[in-house]
Amino acid sequence: MNIKEYLKDRPQWLNTFKWPAIALGSIFLLALLGYLFIVFGGRFVVSEKDLILDAATTVETVEGEVIERIYTENRMLVDISQIPEHVQQAFVAIEDSRFYEHAGVDFKSVLRAVYRDIITMDKVEGASTITQQLAKNLFLSNDKSWMRKTKEVMAAIYLERNFTKDEILELYLNRIYFGNGAYGVEAASQTYFNKSVSELTVPQGALLAALPKAPNNYSPFENPERAEDRRNIVLSRMEAIGVIEAENMVSLQGATLGVEKGTGESETWSNSYVDLVIKEAAEQYHLSRDELKRGGYRLIVKMNPEIQEMAAAEMKNGEFVPGSKAEVEGAFTLMDNTSGAIVAAVGGRDFRHGDLNRVTIKKQPGSVIKPLAVYGPALMSPTYIPYSLLVDEKRSYGEYSPSNYDGNYTGLTSLYQALVDSKNAPAVWLLDQIGISYAKEYLDALGLPTEDRGLSIALGGLSKGYSPLQLTEAYRSFAHEGEVTNAYTIQRIINRNGEIIHRHEQKEKQVFNKQTAWHMTEMLETTASEGTAKAGSYPKALAGKTGTQQHPTVNGENKEVWFAGYTPEYTGTLWMGYDQSGEDYYLTGGSSYPTKLMKSILTRVGHLQNLSETFTKPEGMKRLPEPIILPKVDDVEGSIGFGGIGIIRGTLSWTPGEDDRVVYRIYQGTGEKRTLVDEVTGKGEYHVGVLDVWDHPTFVVVPYDPLTGLEGTPSNSVTLEW
DSSP states (O other): OOHHHHHHHSOHHHHHHHHHHHHHHHHHHHHHHHHHHHHHGGGGTOOTGGGSOOBOEEEEETTOOEEEEEOSSEEOOOOGGGSOHHHHHHHHHHHOTTTTTSSSSOHHHHHHHHHHHHHHTSOOOOOOOHHHHHHHHHHOOSOOOHHHHHHHHHHHHHHHHHSOHHHHHHHHHHHSBOSTTEEHHHHHHHHHHSSOGGGOOHHHHHHHHHSTTSTTTTOTTTOHHHHHHHHHHHHHHHHHTTSSOHHHHHHHHTSOOOOOOOOGGGOOTTHHHHHHHHHHHHHHHOOOHHHHHHHOOEEEEOOOHHHHHHHHHHHHHSOOOOBSSSOOEEEEEEEETTTOBEEEEEOSTTOOTTSOOGGGOOBOOGGGGHIIIIIHHHHHSTTOOTTOEEEESOOOBTTBOOOOTTSOOOEEEEHHHHHHTTOHHHHHHHHHHHOHHHHHHHHHHTTOOOOOOSGGGGGTOOSSOBOHHHHHHHHHHHHTTTEEOOOBSEEEEEOTTSOEEEEOOOOOEEOSOHHHHHHHHHHHHHHHHTSTTOOSOOOSOOEEEEEEEEOSSSTTOEEEEEEEEEOSSEEEEEEEEOSSOSTTOOBSSOTHHHHHHHHHHHHHHHHHSOOOSSOOOOTTOOOOOOOOOOOOOOOOEEEEEEOSTTOEEEEEEOOOOSOTTOEEEEEESSGGGOEEEEEEESOSEEEEEEOOTTOOOEEEEEEEETTTTEEOOOOOOEEOOO
């Protein structure tokens, strides 16, 4: 029988059900395929990348105090083990009471929701499980299409098949938004209760569970009554599913909201420092600002919060140098001498995030540069010691003619005194003697490279200049036996998994030898107490130097003023000036202003911790004698008497200076014809030898500095006669 005959003889009823059977089979097959796609197709919806939640990076002190958070979404990831069980139960009770029973989709709840929607002819009840909500928030948009809902179910099933209930709940509680900029339960707990989620009470946990449905409507800050009503509903649901007793529920519903708004986010005292931290993270560890905003890192920094907050207040309220325009700006840095860590930094008088951080802005340093570019390098050569004589006179070097700020010149002066008095002419003369190339080698080693090649380097007249942070690093070399190190803020970086991924490694480089560093400390200590940096008051050990950069176009006025110096514990720099330049922006005061403000800050630091009274001389180093100030002798008197057996003797007397190291040279004669007779040290009397009765000698007394070899002004002349 061929096929045609078979079909012709086939029972008629088979032909009748042929197409319906094919249709049913196709529908069944499509349903099966659809079911399998929904059950196993979640992998096409779920993105592993999206499972990594954005988390705020915290900037913390070594002691664990959180200074600031860096984020796009204010989220602090927390492990499920750190979330109290009653907080977990509150969310399950109000959002998905059958969470631990379903496999991602609660079909019983779906049917109940559909039934109620049909009865009311409106959508009155949702049926999304916690897993579905998580899937929607992580992977999908908020549109209400059937395709979006299908993808939500697919993703929810995938999550349930690949993650435990605890892992899903942890992701959910860390993901959801609670209003007031808080994402996740930890940030929400900090925002609304100013404490960690691990410390929440039952009604506080219930209040957090009440918020995600409508964070703005139920905000306990804006709508406390609505928040309380919604919280009590959560407590009722907790009682309904049996996690709290009815009697306990009634008591908890009577509790206050217990909210406490933190004030940390509005504070700005730490902003300058954190700005440096972000910059360092990018430059040293290649973590961009965007990565910090989402990466959930912990940046452990060396800030001293007490000093930072105090310094910010001083910079905001302290007395600044007067100028042609309002609001002269400033910058302050303070470095720990031992570690090289920045403990405080203030980038402006009222610095806020996004402002210009003047700690890193380069300015012309003025005379602050002299110890670094001239005197330190000179002392490293075998030619010069602190009491070497320098030429102090008005000279021209080609077209360059530096002048002392007071217009006075002594002809010769010691290196020591030139530094203390911040004389310009000797500094330029000395740079010319040691050589610009030689000096620049030391500047390079100190981290202060410059392309300038002129003698104006000696006075800080540079084309680009240096930042307060750079000068702090350089001055720290004097405080740390001649070694220089790069300043840093970040001690270590910890990723979201608790692993240390970066740690600061301190590297020291010897620039000056110990003796040079110690001599510079002694000379700069005198400068801070008796020299150009004597303004203000600080009762303990301090060495430092002022800097004044004259305005290039406004005669007699200044462009920037500085103080850079150090205690045995800290090195700091303080700059004042304008961000703008030009003839309309000039300072009418000098470097006494940053000097006084720096000393005021250090005095307050001394109230916070015990700072040293003196600098400790390194072992094996020689102590430098203090400079000798030659007195003016103008009261020499002479007398003649008998010394026994008819011998005639003369006596010269005068008022000696307070420093008994002064040598008084006795000259016979006056002018160029005078002859050195003798000398006495520290005394105001000299006995002339045997005199002839007919002799009438004339004498002058000249004070002499044995440290420098310089003579002072000759005294009045005295003639010994009867």
